[in-house]
Amino acid sequence: MKVALTGATGRVGHAIAAHLVAQGHQVTTLGRSALPGMAHVTWDLSQPPPDLTGQDALVHAAFAHVAGKYRGGEGDDPATFRALNLDGTLRLFQQARDVDVGRILFLSSRAVFDGYPAGTALPDGLPARADSLYGQLKAEAEAWLAAQTGLATASLRATGVYGPGAPGQPHKWADLFAGYAKGRTPPPRVGSEVHAGDLAAAVDLLLSAPAAALAPATFNVSDILLDQHDLLAAYADLTGITHPLPPRADPSQVSVMACDRLRALGWQPRGLAGLRPAIADLIA
Known part of the structure; x- marks a missing residue:
């Protein structure tokens, strides 16, 4: 399958790119920087969309934000944040639709659920209820896609x-591990996680599903x-480090997402069995 992919130099996008190439897809990256061995078109969300004629699918994982932040990623410029991440995204989707790209996949976020009370069960298909600009823009882009008829979207x-991390970038726990190695005990925290490789596998699955x-x-x-x-x-x-560990956090305050649609x-x-090997890879 010929797949156009945005955001391929980020942590998630890079994992998607690597997985899709390994599975035999022909990937064209759309972004500021090319990846070795992949076709590339220079583009960003502020520009008119590139011509996607001939692509079988678009996977949109790019997002413009203040470094290190998604929620709150607008910084002090919410208007530009909206223009890039909603208007730019919808222009890209419209171009893909207009040249008959058959399938569009959008990397949204659990932030669309942040307006629900802590501890709420989050089944597939629960209506969005965002309480951040980040979540709101993700939900609006989702809604535009869902309204398209005759087009396979997810x-x-x-x-x-x-x-x-993507090449040249640290992994998300780099600062946490470094601080702990120096004897700093972080506050309690519990949350839900998925490995980038498993997210990439979900993308591949939705590219090939009926x-x-x-x-x-x-x-x-x-x-x-x-x-x-x-x-x-x-x-x-x-690592053999013996510093004190943080207390456990209260798991009842986490809103856990069920993933029945993907599992079906x-x-x-x-799962948890894969966490230790993944941490070993990060240390290495």
Whole structure:
């Protein structure tokens, strides 16, 4: 399949690119920087969309934000944040639709659920209720896609994503591990996570699934409920560090996403059993 991919130099987009190429797809990256061995078109969200004629699918994982932030990523310029991440996204989707790209996948976020009370169960298809500009823009882009008829679309509502950083970038836990190694004990925290490789596998699955399987358009993407106590315990065991661990956090305050739609299509993320090997890879 010929796949146009935005955001391929980010942590998530890079994992998607690598996975799709490994599975035999012909990937063209759309962004500021090329990746070795892949076709590339220089583009960003502020520009008119590139010509997507001949592409079988578009996977949109690009997002413009203040460095290190998604929620709150608008900084002090919400108007530009909206113009890039909603207007730019919709222009890209419209171009893909107009040249008959058959399938559009959008990397959304669990932030579309942030307006629900803490501890709310989050099944597939739950209506969006965002309380940040980031979540609102993701939800609006989802809604535009879902309204398209005669076009196979899906939005992946992804939770926190862990795994290797993109080339030249640290992984998401680099500062946490470095601080703990120096003897700093972080405060309690628990949250949901999915490995970037498992998110990439979900993208690949939705590229190949029958179009009818994509309705009704949104898919939760989450895997493990991870307490920072357990994360650092695994890190400590692998490194021989013996600093105090943070207390456990209250898991009842986490809104856990069910991923029944993806699992029904055969998605099998690595679970807690895959966490320790993943941490070992990050240390290496």
